[in-house]
Amino acid sequence: MSSLTPGRAVFLVSRREFLGKVRTKSFVWGTLVIVAVMAGYLLLQSVLFDDAERDRVALSGQATVLAEPLEQTARSFGREVETVDVSDPAAAEEQVRSGDVDASITGASDDLRVVVKDSLGEELRNSIDLLVKQQVLDAHFAEAGVDPAEVARNLERASVDVVALEPRDEQRGQRLVIGLVIAALLYYSLLVYGTMVAQGVVEEKSSRVVEILLATLRPWQLLLGKVVGLGAVGLLQLVVIGGIGLVLSSLSGVVDVAGVAGGALATGVLWYLLGFFLYATVFAAAASLVSRQEELQSVLTPISMSIVVAFVLGINLMISDPTGTTVTVLSLLPPFAPILMPGRMAMGVAPPWQVLLAIVLALLAVAAITWLGGKVYSNAVLRTGARVRLREVLR
Amino acid sequence: MAQGVLEIDRVSKRYGEVVALDGMTFDVRAGELFGFVGSNGAGKTTTMRIALGVLTADSGEVRWNGEPITFEARRRIGYMPEERGLYPKMKVLDQLVYLAELHGLSTNAAHRSAEDWIARLGLRDRRHDEVQKLSLGNQQRVQLAAALVHEPDVLVLDEPFSGLDPVAVDVMSTVLREKAASGVPVVFSSHQLDLVERLCDRVGIVRSGTLVAAGSVDELRAGGESKLVVDAPLAPAGWADHLPGVRSAHTSSGRTVLEVTSDVDDQAVLRAALATGPVHEFSRQRPSLTELFRSVVTEESAA
Numbered sequence: 012m013s014s015l016t017p018g019r020a021v022f023l024v025s026r027r028e029f030l031g032k033v034r035t036k037s038f039v040w041g042t043l044v045i046v047a048v049m050a051g052y053l054l055l056q057s058v059l060f061d062d063a064e065r066d067r068v069a070l071s072g073q074a075t076v077l078a079e080p081l082e083q084t085a086r087s088f089g090r091e092v093e094t095v096d097v098s099d100p101a102a103a104e105e106q107v108r109s110g111d112v113d114a115s116i117t118g119a120s121d122d123l124r125v126v127v128k129d130s131l132g133e134e135l136r137n138s139i140d141l142l143v144k145q146q147v148l149d150a151h152f153a154e155a156g157v158d159p160a161e162v163a164r165n166l167e168r169a170s171v172d173v174v175a176l177e178p179r180d181e182q183r184g185q186r187l188v189i190g191l192v193i194a195a196l197l198y199y200s201l202l203v204y205g206t207m208v209a210q211g212v213v214e215e216k217s218s219r220v221v222e223i224l225l226a227t228l229r230p231w232q233l234l235l236g237k238v239v240g241l242g243a244v245g246l247l248q249l250v251v252i253g254g255i256g257l258v259l260s261s262l263s264g265v266v267d268v269a270g271v272a273g274g275a276l277a278t279g280v281l282w283y284l285l286g287f288f289l290y291a292t293v294f295a296a297a298a299s300l301v302s303r304q305e306e307l308q309s310v311l312t313p314i315s316m317s318i319v320v321a322f323v324l325g326i327n328l329m330i331s332d333p334t335g336t337t338v339t340v341l342s343l344l345p346p347f348a349p350i351l352m353p354g355r356m357a358m359g360v361a362p363p364w365q366v367l368l369a370i371v372l373a374l375l376a377v378a379a380i381t382w383l384g385g386k387v388y389s390n391a392v393l394r395t396g397a398r399v400r401l402r403e404v405l406r
Numbered sequence: 407m408a409q410g411v412l413e414i415d416r417v418s419k420r421y422g423e424v425v426a427l428d429g430m431t432f433d434v435r436a437g438e439l440f441g442f443v444g445s446n447g448a449g450k451t452t453t454m455r456i457a458l459g460v461l462t463a464d465s466g467e468v469r470w471n472g473e474p475i476t477f478e479a480r481r482r483i484g485y486m487p488e489e490r491g492l493y494p495k496m497k498v499l500d501q502l503v504y505l506a507e508l509h510g511l512s513t514n515a516a517h518r519s520a521e522d523w524i525a526r527l528g529l530r531d532r533r534h535d536e537v538q539k540l541s542l543g544n545q546q547r548v549q550l551a552a553a554l555v556h557e558p559d560v561l562v563l564d565e566p567f568s569g570l571d572p573v574a575v576d577v578m579s580t581v582l583r584e585k586a587a588s589g590v591p592v593v594f595s596s597h598q599l600d601l602v603e604r605l606c607d608r609v610g611i612v613r614s615g616t617l618v619a620a621g622s623v624d625e626l627r628a629g630g631e632s633k634l635v636v637d638a639p640l641a642p643a644g645w646a647d648h649l650p651g652v653r654s655a656h657t658s659s660g661r662t663v664l665e666v667t668s669d670v671d672d673q674a675v676l677r678a679a680l681a682t683g684p685v686h687e688f689s690r691q692r693p694s695l696t697e698l699f700r701s702v703v704t705e706e707s708a709a
Contacts, residue, residue, distance in 0.1 A: 015509070024508075027504055031496070214494075215493075218492065219487065219491030220491035220492050221491065222485075223491055226459070226481075227509050229477070
């Protein structure tokens with residue numbers, strides 16, 4: 012007669028949970044919708060970036076010779092300028108009015124006139140200003156018998172050395188965005204799949220199937236199988252969404268630090284696992300105290316709240332000062348670490364010792380919670396009817 | 407050594423102040439149908455849950471083949487809990503395969519056994535339906551299949567007949583008899599005492615967490631009083647009052663029911679009846695399990 016090893020027992024339970032969930036329409040559509048929303052957002056972003064970082068300037072009359080110098084000067088200010096030649100200044104003005112171009116430049120090179128719709132962008136104004144001054148300067152040099160080209164070459168060579176005492180990460184903005192996205196993904200996964208574990212526990216309790224299961228499984232095997240199975244569903248979704256997001260954002264050029272984003276996704280997965288075992292076990296233990304789905308919310312709220320607080324508080328602190336004492340301490344503590352630490356890691360502000368400490372603390376917490384949660388679960392899961400008090404099951 | 411015997415030995419359990427079981431003791435032998443009867447709250451469900459290891463006893467022991475029962479041995483029990491339970495959204499076949507696998511069958515064996523029981527219990531058209539979409543009667547059949555799908559060594563069924571239609575009762579009875587005939591000890595609880603009387607080899611009556619009587623229905627009857635029914639329409643009132651061995655007599659529309667002691671000379675009673683005129687019926691009425699049960703329960707309230 013064949014026997015059932017604990018490993019196979021956990022595998023069977025988790026396989027049922029995994030297949031049962033992955034095959035549902037809600038999972039497939041939910042994932043598709045999230046991916047679609049994300050793709051749409053990235054597309055919008057890349058269009059906006061494109062638009063915002065590039066000016067179209069119409070040149071007419073004598074100003075057409077300024078096309079190249081203008082593009083060069085603007086580039087030195089970090090601005091892309093695209094020039095188009097328009098024969099008639101009136102037509103150019105019409106294009107400005109309709110929004111086809113951002114500005115129209117007419118007139119002699121030392122007496123330029125710029126027509127814009129409402130206001131002229133800072134960088135473009137400086138570029139044009141500089142260009143006009145350059146033209147005036149060149150005229151004076153020519154008068155004084157100096158070669159303007161040589162002056163320009165000499166000028167080119169003259170620059171200051173900048174020594175930064177605390178160099179600022181050029182990619183800080185992007186890192187912040189990646190950190191926030193990872194934190195948001197983890198927040199979503201922990202909350203959604205934690206709740207799913209809780210609902211599964213109550214479903215077994217309210218349908219009484221748990222009594223049949225416990226005649227052949229030990230409570231911890233059932234609990235672990237459930238957490239592993241649903242955790243794998245969440246992991247699958249996290250990796251699919253994160254992976255597609257990473258590919259799309261690299262392709263669309265919204266994020267040019269693909270390395271950072273990829274690393275962030277990897278650490279995100281690690282923290283998802285730690286966070287999920289931590290929260291799902293608590294969710295399951297809490298759910299085992301009640302017998303009906305309607306009562307579930309009352310026991311889950313305190314746990315959900317701590318995730319929400321970790322997210323909202325943490326995000327705000329992370330944006331304002333990612334190295335501050337409060338957010339540093341919070342990111343080390345097990346209940347908050349799974350959301351805050353991967354965010355801080357993506358931002359590159361978490362030293363290795365802090366990461367290690369947070370992981371060790373989280374592992375300890377997982378061990379303690381699994382033991383405690385398992386105890387609560389096995390004592391409470393067969394008691395149907397009135398809500399079970401926590402005090403009774405901990406004895 | 408005892409083979410195929412499930413023993414419940416002096417098992418006690420309290421819930422706070424409430425005593426649920428107090429020294430519950432009985433055994434179920436290989437190939438035997440054991441009926442477990444008692445009022446609501448007498449401790450039947452608690453006993454079964456303890457036998458399954460779903461609950462732990464405060465004291466006492468459950469033994470299988472003479473050894474304290476192990477978790478592995480418990481996995482070989484087929485169990486139908488009083489509170490029926492299956493995954494409402496899982497399909498019949500998937501559910502049975504899953505449960506069979508959880509009881510240690512390989513995936514292939516689980517499939518074969520699940521299909522087998524689905525066919526035997528007439529659920530073939532329903533095997534890809536979600537359990538929640540089945541009628542109550544069919545859900546009960548799935549529940550029975552769930553208890554049998556891993557070819558158990560012992561069957562423990564809590565109220566298997568409750569809520570069954572007459573056809574399903576027959577199916578259930580046949581299956582239980584077959585399992586017992588194949589050498590499996592079967593214990594089930596029921597409030598349908600006529601059914602228990604007809605089906606069971608032995609019966610145990612529970613009262614307040616203790617087994618107060620156990621044995622075959624005939625053995626249980628031996629201690630009780632028996633009755634004689636005499637249909638002598640011309641007999642005058644009180645004709646049998648002074649016959650030796652007769653305790654009391656009640657006559658209504660010509661039929662007299664005599665409560666007699668076990669050593670009564672029934673031929674003497676018959677002669678006395680014939681002396682009054684024609685006798686159309688003369689029979690010994692043996693107490694039914696229901697009456698035995700009732701007398702046990704009245705003893706309880708008298709005590």
